[in-house]
Amino acid sequence: MSLDINIKITDRNGVIHEVVAPTDMAMNLMEIVRSYELAEEGTIGICGGMAMCASCQCYVNSEHKLPEMTDDEDAMLAEAFHVQDNSRLGCQIQMTSEMDGLEVELAPEI
Amino acid sequence: MITTDILIIGAGPTGLFTVFEAGLLKLKCHLIDALPQPGGQCSEIYPKKPIYDIPAYPEILAGDLTHKLIEQSKQFKPGFTLGERAETIDKQEDGTFIVTTNKGTKHHAKIVAIAGGLGSFEPRKPLISNIQKFEDKGVEYIIKEPELYRDKKVVISGGGDSALDWAVFLSNIASEVTLIHRRNEFRGALDSVEKVQELKNLGKIRLITPAEVKGILGTDKVTGVAVQKEGEDAFIVDADHFIPLFGLSPKLGPIGNWGLEIEKNAIKVNNALDYQTNIPGVYAIGDVNTYPGKLKLILCGFHEATLMCQSAYKRIFPDKKYVMKYTTVGGVDGFDGTRKEAPKAVVKAIQ
Numbered sequence: 001m002s003l004d005i006n007i008k009i010t011d012r013n014g015v016i017h018e019v020v021a022p023t024d025m026a027m028n029l030m031e032i033v034r035s036y037e038l039a040e041e042g043t044i045g046i047c048g049g050m051a052m053c054a055s056c057q058c059y060v061n062s063e064h065k066l067p068e069m070t071d072d073e074d075a076m077l078a079e080a081f082h083v084q085d086n087s088r089l090g091c092q093i094q095m096t097s098e099m100d101g102l103e104v105e106l107a108p109e110i
Numbered sequence: 111m112i113t114t115d116i117l118i119i120g121a122g123p124t125g126l127f128t129v130f131e132a133g134l135l136k137l138k139c140h141l142i143d144a145l146p147q148p149g150g151q152c153s154e155i156y157p158k159k160p161i162y163d164i165p166a167y168p169e170i171l172a173g174d175l176t177h178k179l180i181e182q183s184k185q186f187k188p189g190f191t192l193g194e195r196a197e198t199i200d201k202q203e204d205g206t207f208i209v210t211t212n213k214g215t216k217h218h219a220k221i222v223a224i225a226g227g228l229g230s231f232e233p234r235k236p237l238i239s240n241i242q243k244f245e246d247k248g249v250e251y252i253i254k255e256p257e258l259y260r261d262k263k264v265v266i267s268g269g270g271d272s273a274l275d276w277a278v279f280l281s282n283i284a285s286e287v288t289l290i291h292r293r294n295e296f297r298g299a300l301d302s303v304e305k306v307q308e309l310k311n312l313g314k315i316r317l318i319t320p321a322e323v324k325g326i327l328g329t330d331k332v333t334g335v336a337v338q339k340e341g342e343d344a345f346i347v348d349a350d351h352f353i354p355l356f357g358l359s360p361k362l363g364p365i366g367n368w369g370l371e372i373e374k375n376a377i378k379v380n381n382a383l384d385y386q387t388n389i390p391g392v393y394a395i396g397d398v399n400t401y402p403g404k405l406k407l408i409l410c411g412f413h414e415a416t417l418m419c420q421s422a423y424k425r426i427f428p429d430k431k432y433v434m435k436y437t438t439v440g441g442v443d444g445f446d447g448t449r450k451e452a453p454k455a456v457v458k459a460i461q
Contacts, residue, residue, distance in 0.1 A: 041400075042375025046228055046360060052155055053359060075297035078269050079356050081237050083292075110234065110359060 005100035008062075011038045012106050021095045029104065030056035030090035043109045049091035054080035056090035057107035064102050066093060082107045112189060114140035116422055117209055117219035119196045119365070122150020124396030124411030125225035126179040126188075131419040133186030133445065134437065137426070140189035140217060142196050142209070144230035149176035151227055154358065165409060175408075185444025191215050195230045197364045205391060212364075221391055221422040224370075224377060225411070226398040228360035236267070236354045240326055248332025249352050259284045263348055265335050267323050268355035269293060274302040276355065281314045288316040288347055290323055290337060318347070326352060368392075376400035384421030385414045391425060393418045 003024045009017045009032075021032045030045045033056070047053035051072040057080055060066060066088060069077075073092045077083055087107065093099065116132050118125040121143035129139045145154055149172075157173030164170055170178075194211035199222065201207055209217045233251035235241060241249060250258075253276055264284040266277050269291040275298075277289045289306065296303050309315040318337055324344055325336035335352050338344040362375055370387050371378040377394035379385045381401035385393050395418050396411030404410075423432060441451030 040375060042228060042362070047151075047155055050156060050159065055359070071297075075269070075295070078291070078293040078295070078297070081234070081356075 005095065005097060005102075007032060007095075007099065008101075008103040009033060009036075009038055010103075010105040012108060021099075023095050023097055023099075025095075027095045028091050029058065029093040029095065029099075029102075032095060033090060033106065039106055039109075044106075045091065047091075051076050051089050051092055054089060055110060057082065057087055057110075058090050058104040059084055059086045059107060060088055060102070060104050061086065062101060062103040064099060080107075081110060111208075111216045111218050112140055112191065113218045114138050114189060115219065115426065116140075116221045116223055116419070117142070117207070117217050118188075118223045118225055119143075119209070120150060120225040120227055120396070120398065121145075121148035121190065121192070122225060122227050122396065122411075123152055123175060123179055123408045124227075124415050125150070125223070126176070126183050127412050128223055128225060128395065128415040128419060129183035129186050129188040130179075131416045132422070133183070134435075134442065135419055135423045135432070137221075137419065137423060138188075138445065139186065140191070140219070142191045142194060142211060142217065144193070144195040144232075146193040148180060148190065148192070149173070151360075152176045154231060161408070163407065163409060185442065185446055185448050185450075187445045191217065195363060199368050199392070201389070201391075207391065220426050221393065223415075223418060223422070224365060224387075224392065224394040224398055225396045225415070226362070226365060226394075228375075228397060229362040229365070230360065231358035232361045232363070233354075234356040234359050236323065236356060238323065238326060241354075244326050244328065244332050244352070247330065248328065248350060249326065249354070251354060253280075253353065256280065256283055259351060261285045262350040264288070264351045264353060265290060265323065265347055265349040266353045266355060267291065268357075269296045269298075270355070270357060271298040271302060272357075273355040274298040274306050276353065277315055278302065278305045278309060281309050284351075286316065287314070288318060288349070290318045290321050290347075292320050292322055294319045323352065323354070362398075365398075370394070373400050376404075381414075385418045386421065393422070 004020045007021050044055050046055040073089050115137040116139045118141045121141040132139050152172035153176050160169045194213045197212045198210045206220050207222050263286040265288045267290040281287045310317050321339045323335045324338045327334040334346045334348045336344045377399050379394045379399045395414040397406040
């Protein structure tokens with residue numbers, strides 16, 4: 001069984017990228033975006049993945065069952081800008097086989 | 111004018127450790143930081159979070175790491191300009207530099223070491239189209255002088271500790287305090303949340319949730335804000351001051367205009383040698399720099415700081431001979447007159 005999954009990411013310029021993400025490296029969506037350099041360094045993952053900055057906010061456009069929001073993520077989104085009903089922090093979405101086919105759009109830079 | 115050997119911009123872990131390494135070479139350091147306290151991200155963003163990859167510390171809290179770095183550098187008596195942002199740099203004819211902060215404090219140094227991390231922390235501004243027009247005319251992102259709000263009508267927005275704490279504090283000073291947050295829940299220390307609840311019950315704080323400030327009213331200065339609850343029409347809350355408190359986010363800021371080569375929001379340096387930038391005498395160390403294979407790790411910043419100091423020494427004293435000495439062998443002589451050294455063995459006959 002392949003350990004890779006496919007993810008569709010729309011960057012901040014509206015360009016769609018279909019990328020392959022490993023599920024065996026404990027990576028999250030924010031790190032996938034950084035590894036493919038889909039957002040400029042220094043504009044995403046500023047806090048390093050602690051749900052403390054919202055620079056990795058994204059809109060989830062597919063119907064995947066996502067991990068439940070922690071209080072930290074929920075509170076961060078309560079203070080973030082450009083928030084929509086389908087907003088999540090990329091750093092809180094782990095790359096697992098259940099995320100195969102995930103479609104997300106990066107929120108504007110803050 | 112503050113004078114020093116090495117002017118360090120950024121008082122995070124890398125900047126603080128630079129003081130120690132420079133001190134071993136008898137070079138004096140001064141640090142500038144936009145935040146009011148040293149420690150950078152470690153003290154501002156995650157002081158209570160553990161770090162596991164500091165050599166010899168299986169686990170250390172970011173706040174504790176900051177304290178230990180300050181303790182380690184103390185003997186070399188660093189100077190601090192805190193709460194000010196390095197704004198401009200002027201190279202002098204003799205090759206030294208004058209760096210001026212946003213508050214006009216001037217620093218004269220032989221070497222400039224930029225250890226600025228992700229940049230200086232700036233308040234995050236809410237997306238209100240005319241907000242800029244009212245900055246310092248009733249809109250303040252940071253509360254500097256609480257007396258400014260005496261007997262005034264104040265609207266605070268935000269849901270974190272600073273929004274809660276200032277709402278509590280200003281409720282004794284301002285004539286009216288309104289706290290607006292997008293959610294019914296607040297994230298903060300239990301004390302602060304309970305205090306706000308108590309003051310709300312007493313009618314000393316007006317709470318509007320879940321709601322957002324959508325617009326600012328006024329001609330020359332703020333006279334009110336337009337507040338909207340979800341699914342309802344906006345209404346106006348009279349206000350002399352609107353204080354949005356949405357935390358801080360780092361921006362490279364003025365350093366980006368210093369003529370340094372920038373790539374990926376970071377400063378390009380020569381990592382084959384000494385972490386010098388394209389401006390001789392200006393170095394960039396820690397998270398603020400970039401080079402092939404760069405890793406933004408505290409431990410890498412320590413290494414970069416150490417090599418940078420050796421290069422700075424050679425630049426300041428081109429003709430002076432020096433070889434690196436182990437602290438275990440040479441001990442450490444502080445600028446405060448202290449001396450640390452390994453205990454000497456005795457030579458004594460045993461009868």
